[in-house]
Amino acid sequence: xxxxxxxxxxxxxxxxxxxxxxxxxxxxxxxxxxxxxxxxxxxxxxxxxxxxxxxxxxxxxxxxxxxxxxxxxxxxxxxxxxxxxxxxxxxxxxxxxxxxxxxxxxxxxxxxxxxxxxxxxxxxxxxxxxxxxxxxxxxxxxxxxxxxxxxxxxxxxxxxxxxxxxxxxxxxxxxxxxxxxxxxxxxxxxxxxxxxxxxxxxxxxxxxxxxxxxxxxxxxxxxxxxxxxxxxxxxxxxxxxxxxxxxxxxxxxxxxxxxxxxxxxxxxxxxxxxxxxxx
Numbered sequence: 001x002x003x004x005x006x007x008x009x010x011x012x013x014x015x016x017x018x019x020x021x022x023x024x025x026x027x028x029x030x031x032x033x034x035x036x037x038x039x040x041x042x043x044x045x046x047x048x049x050x051x052x053x054x055x056x057x058x059x060x061x062x063x064x065x066x067x068x069x070x071x072x073x074x075x076x077x078x079x080x081x082x083x084x085x086x087x088x089x090x091x092x093x094x095x096x097x098x099x100x101x102x103x104x105x106x107x108x109x110x111x112x113x114x115x116x117x118x119x120x121x122x123x124x125x126x127x128x129x130x131x132x133x134x135x136x137x138x139x140x141x142x143x144x145x146x147x148x149x150x151x152x153x154x155x156x157x158x159x160x161x162x163x164x165x166x167x168x169x170x171x172x173x174x175x176x177x178x179x180x181x182x183x184x185x186x187x188x189x190x191x192x193x194x195x196x197x198x199x200x201x202x203x204x205x206x207x208x209x210x211x212x213x214x215x216x217x218x219x220x221x222x223x224x225x226x227x228x229x230x231x232x233x234x235x236x237x238x239x240x241x242x243x244x245x246x247x248x249x250x251x252x253x254x255x256x257x258x259x260x261x262x263x264x265x266x267x268x269x270x271x272x273x274x275x276x277x278x279x
Contacts, residue, residue, distance in 0.1 A: 029127065029128060041065060043251035047235060049112055051108075056095060059113075060113050092114065123261060124257065126262045137196060137204055145185055146256055151184075153222075165177075166226055173225065205277070205278065208271075213267055220259045224256040224260055225255050
């Protein structure tokens with residue numbers, strides 16, 4: 001076994017149980033989301049706003065996880081969420097033009113700062129929304145899906161990956177790996193439901209929802225991974241950070257979730273409205 005693979009497994013063995021413990025109540029889930037967003041936001045801002053004033057970087061490093069917590073408080077009030085987002089975004093705009101910086105620096109602060117508020121704060125808040133609208137079991141399934149898909153895609157791709165998905169952006173992402181991740185996601189949902197059934201007495205996912213959710217997650221998790229790879233490739237970076245041995249930075253760890261979780265939620269709502277989510 002490769003040294004990097006061993007390190008990834010050890011890191012996962014420590015991090016995953018700690019993350020699962022955070023799903024025992026609503027506010028611990030909010031805290032988990034904010035911590036993940038905050039650490040990923042630090043990676044994101046240090047990369048995208050490199051060369052900007054420290055003041056601007058610190059503003060977004062604080063605002064990104066802070067806004068995520070606010071979304072937790074306002075999860076049942078969409079109008080207030082829009083108001084909070086608009087206020088922080090507008091404050092960021094004002095701070096960007098308040099200093100006599102070159103126009104390209106001002107533009108970078110506005111574009112990447114605003115994107116960070118949406119891409120990180122807003123998108124990962126759907127973990128919280130899934131918890132609030134459905135329950136912890138469904139919210140935890142999103143986290144489990146990310147771990148299973150990413151791990152399966154990595155190992156299958158490393159072993160059998162011959163056809164690169166988008167080589168010019170992410171040389172390590174293969175079509176075989178994506179297919180492997182999709183297959184293992186289906187297996188994950190089946191095992192997940194089987195483990196939960198004795199405790200709840202009912203199954204959370206129907207056969208149709210298992211297939212649909214696995215397909216949706218596989219596609220959009222890959223989109224999230226490729227999206228982050230664009231940022232790194234343009235800056236000649238392998239990882240966004242080094243806080244997680246074998247995994248890179250926190251942004252590297254949750255890049256797929258940032259796109260897949262919102263679509264996961266949308267799929268949940270559609271399946272539930274058509275009464276085909278549960279078995």
